[in-house]
Each structure stands twice: as C-alpha cells, then as structure tokens.
Amino acid sequence: MADDSTPNVNLSAPVGSVDLPAFDDDGNPHEIWACHDCLPWHAEVVLSEGEVLVREWHAVDCPQFQQLVQG
Numbered sequence: 001m002a003d004d005s006t007p008n009v010n011l012s013a014p015v016g017s018v019d020l021p022a023f024d025d026d027g028n029p030h031e032i033w034a035c036h037d038c039l040p041w042h043a044e045v046v047l048s049e050g051e052v053l054v055r056e057w058h059a060v061d062c063p064q065f066q067q068l069v070q071g
C-alpha cells in the first residue's frame with residue numbers, strides 16, 4: 001500500500017501537465033532538462049493558438065511540478 005504522506009513520483013504515479021513557452025522574449029529556445037525528481041517526466045511540443053509551447057508532464061507530487069504550477 002502506498003503511504004499518502006510520502007510523495008509518489010514513481011512511474012505509476014498520477015501525472016499532471018504544465019505548459020511552458022518554448023522561446024524567450026528574444027526568440028531564443030529554452031533548454032529542457034529531464035526532471036530528476038520524478039520518473040514519469042516527459043515533454044511534448046504543442047501548438048496553442050499559433051504559439052509553440054512545451055508541455056511538461058510530471059508526477060503531481062513532484063516538487064518541480066509543484067513549483068511550476070505555483071510559480
């Protein structure tokens with residue numbers, strides 16, 4: 001049984017996504033580094049209303065994800 005008090009960042013953990021701009025204001029690409037805090041991390045490139053975005057998926061308990069959704 002999983003312990004609810006510990007973050008679940010395993011491959012089977014529920015995942016959530018956050019959309020990030022693919023480029024900065026000067027048009028330079030943002031570097032994407034694989035998350036070292038959760039295993040299910042992956043990313044996809046999406047086109048949203050003509051804008052290229054990077055959609056990062058993390059375990060919902062991942063500290064990086066928590067930081068991204070709060071920031």
Ligand SMILES: [Zn+2]
Pocket residue numbers: 035036037038039041057058059062063064065
């Ligand atoms: Zn993560």
